[in-house]
Amino acid sequence: MAMMLDLLHERAVRHEERRMAMMLDLLHERMVRHEPKLDLWAEFAPQMAAVRAEERLGLVARLRLRVSRFWGNVAYGAILFTQALAVNTAARMQ
Numbered sequence: 001m002a003m004m005l006d007l008l009h010e011r012a013v014r015h016e017e018r019r020m021a022m023m024l025d026l027l028h029e030r031m032v033r034h035e036p037k038l039d040l041w042a043e044f045a046p047q048m049a050a051v052r053a054e055e056r057l058g059l060v061a062r063l064r065l066r067v068s069r070f071w072g073n074v075a076y077g078a079i080l081f082t083q084a085l086a087v088n089t090a091a092r093m094q
Helices: 002-030 040-056 059-093
Strands: none
Touching: none
16 A cells, blocks of 8 residues: 555656646746846936036036027927917818
8 A cells, every 4th residue: 555655656757747847848948038127327327418518517618508408498489389379270261
């Protein structure tokens, strides 16, 4: 009787081992590989270099740069405003 139980136990262990091997094969070989992770530091490196370069500027040069950016943003806002105004006016006229 003990031999019979050992034989059944051995078969069950081999069956479980085959099932685990099949599962590992599925997980390691047949599953879709994930996309590589993006390296955002490389993408933002030019912007960080620009910020560091701005920090090295003198006070007057930095003020000129910021005033120039401000007027650029005002101009961009005016463009967006006139575009929205034109779209709304065209929608009302229909």
